[in-house]
Amino acid sequence: MTTINDVARAAGVSPATVSRVFNGGRVTAERAERVRRTAAELGFAPNRVARSLRMKQASVIGLIIPDIENPFFTSLARGVEDAAQQTNLSVVLCNSDEDVDKERNYLEIAAAEQMAGVIVAAASRSRTDLTVLAQRRMPVVAVDRRPRGASVDAVMVDNEHGGEEATQHLLSSGYRRIACIAGPEGTSTSEERLAGYRAVMRDHLRESGAGPLPSEWVRHADFRVEGGRAAMTELLALPGELRPDAVFVANNLMTVGALEALREVGIEPPAVGVLSFGDVPWASLVRPSLSTVQLPAYDLGWTAAGLLQERIAGVEKPLQTVVLRTALQVRESTAGPDAEPVPS
Amino acid sequence: MTTINDVARAAGVSPATVSRVFNGGRVTAERAERVRRTAAELGFAPNRVARSLRMKQASVIGLIIPDIENPFFTSLARGVEDAAQQTNLSVVLCNSDEDVDKERNYLEIAAAEQMAGVIVAAASRSRTDLTVLAQRRMPVVAVDRRPRGASVDAVMVDNEHGGEEATQHLLSSGYRRIACIAGPEGTSTSEERLAGYRAVMRDHLRESGAGPLPSEWVRHADFRVEGGRAAMTELLALPGELRPDAVFVANNLMTVGALEALREVGIEPPAVGVLSFGDVPWASLVRPSLSTVQLPAYDLGWTAAGLLQERIAGVEKPLQTVVLRTALQVRESTAGPDAEPVPS
């Protein structure tokens, strides 16, 4: 492995000069050229590890996400990656698997590796602990979920608004007994989506004099396919007037499960309305096509990376939270309880 | 930031002893305990960067994949991650985006960061160049695709066999004019799948005295949704007896595109048979359900990580290539040209 010293000797200059050539210090054009040429001849590539040790900072940012198999997060990751590439930062992707311990492990790695900064979609709002990074004054941006009490920049989705819009749409389509399959308790995203649902439902029920929201209509599941399926099965087992005629599902994977559960008992949307928070991949192939609340996943990543890079560059300004809006995408699965069945 | 020296001073021992405590050197139990306690009090965490510089090797392995949004690769990544976790290696995920330049950039980073090893699913069989890593004697395992001429361990899928099995199945189901949407020319996976298809088709055509395989039946696309759609559209435009009654699609994403193209012109499998190489996510929701050649994505990753760890540990043995078998999953989309349409 050729080092900066080898190049220096070969080019007849000092190591310091070689370093300056590669880091934009003042060197006369002629010398710089000579250094560059000999470096190329020798196949020299700067050793980033040594550089990091000296600078106490690596040119790598960490991205910690809870589920790499969820297309929402892969899309977010692409956003981060594309933005980072602009400033020659490389991205290290860590999958916390919705597990706070694994997540802590990765946070510690990020600290120990002295990464330039970290973007984190927290596994838990209450239990994710960012103090390891805060201690080292490492720039951190929370994305999608903000751990309680963490004073970091954040890029969030307007989940509550999305939940409201979704529920409102189901009501407008003629559904009345609208259930909600929410995510794990304690996840901010889930809580906010649920809050949007509750707000709209409460208003509606009061106006129509129908009493309080039946607690059976809200199910908590785990944001995974299986959880969605189980929750939907329970909802379908509710007796008489409690049995929902539509369901607002708080994420894409659970929606897949819910659809499977419906299919098992021979029900096809829109007879029971289904609205998914977050796009389902290849939604185009699902029949009937699925109404969704579209999440700005890629933009979330892109924006977070932008914020992080400002902080890394040392920009001093008050903490900020950027909130990105969702967009309701109406398709066939919420056409209304009495709509014509969708031709296959 | 507390260093090994701080701990040493506080515990009244030498830095070397502290190092030994954390790296399994011989230290008396009593001293070791004292060191550990003071380390905990001071919140000491070893600086991995310094460690890497000294050891000339990091405890990180790189995983370079061509498309993070393809579920095949995310599943593979999970396999790598789970295996790596067993030995406390962390995994850095790099997305080459099927782009040889981006890929080279990541390979250089892996070298410069002195990663312990690299697992790479090459973007191109002919143009991916692993010499940067070979020069530094860095352990490398090729997975899914092996760059030509690279002398590295490899974990591969038996693509040719998969292609044969798929094509044979389509013939057995009664299809006769079977086309193939292959991947980019030069990708080993695509070439092998295509070879399997060609072998079976050639035999069949010869036996039935039907002349050579029409070149129109083989289309090369880009392994993406759009490419699959375009190729299928072209196939459907073929005149008369050339128009295929079934198609073998060489990866999952292109299958999605092909299905969309079919739907656009109102054709539903199995009237035209569709067989996908590789699972389509949420295949359960697609109607008619999709026959697939199942890939051992997770196992591929797991096995590759195992091989790599052996090499990192310094195991000396001849280069090996592990080939994992595919499994044909017959579902509705290949029921035969005259099968009853699938009830929706």
Add this chain to the structure above:
DNA sequence: GTGAAAGCGCTAACAC
């Protein structure tokens, strides 16, 4: 503009 020299935090000889 350039070079000499110090040192980032750690590990591995080596001497005891």
Add this chain to the structure above:
DNA sequence: GTGTTAGCGCTTTCAC
């Protein structure tokens, strides 16, 4: 067993 010491390759004062 344990401590002393010499770097790993780089950046960055500080003189010149």
